[in-house]
Amino acid sequence: MxxxxxxxxxxxxxxxxxxxxxxxxxxxxxxxxKIISVLGGAITTANSVxxxxxxxxTVTGGSLTIxxxxxxxxxxxxxxxxxxxxxxxxxxxxxxxxxxxxxxxPLDITVIIRR
Numbered sequence: 001m002x003x004x005x006x007x008x009x010x011x012x013x014x015x016x017x018x019x020x021x022x023x024x025x026x027x028x029x030x031x032x033x034k035i036i037s038v039l040g041g042a043i044t045t046a047n048s049v050x051x052x053x054x055x056x057x058t059v060t061g062g063s064l065t066i067x068x069x070x071x072x073x074x075x076x077x078x079x080x081x082x083x084x085x086x087x088x089x090x091x092x093x094x095x096x097x098x099x100x101x102x103x104x105x106p107l108d109i110t111v112i113i114r115r
Contacts, residue, residue, distance in 0.1 A: 025091075
């Protein structure tokens with residue numbers, strides 16, 4: 001259940017199969033409570049792992065494993081960080097793919113932050 005104290009940020013990795021990253025600015029203090037991704041289409045060869053960091057510090061429990069086996073457009077993956085997940089206004093969150101998979105596919109990411 002969401003509260004009025006939750007806010008949402010979104011980001012897109014244009015190609016989860018490439019070693020790449022995307023940054024999003026943090027507009028308000030809070031704690032990352034959940035990270036949700038949706039895959040744009042099937043990936044092949046291997047899983048891609050997407051890590052989350054705040055100003056360069058890795059978020060504990062904030063990694064997403066995007067499985068290639070049986071993957072398809074609309075696949076959802078989630079992570080619920082357990083530590084190093086507090087954010088402050090003016091910081092930035094980085095999502096980095098290890099590029100482990102093949103086949104160019106976008107990955108849309110939503111971050112839920114509780115004030």
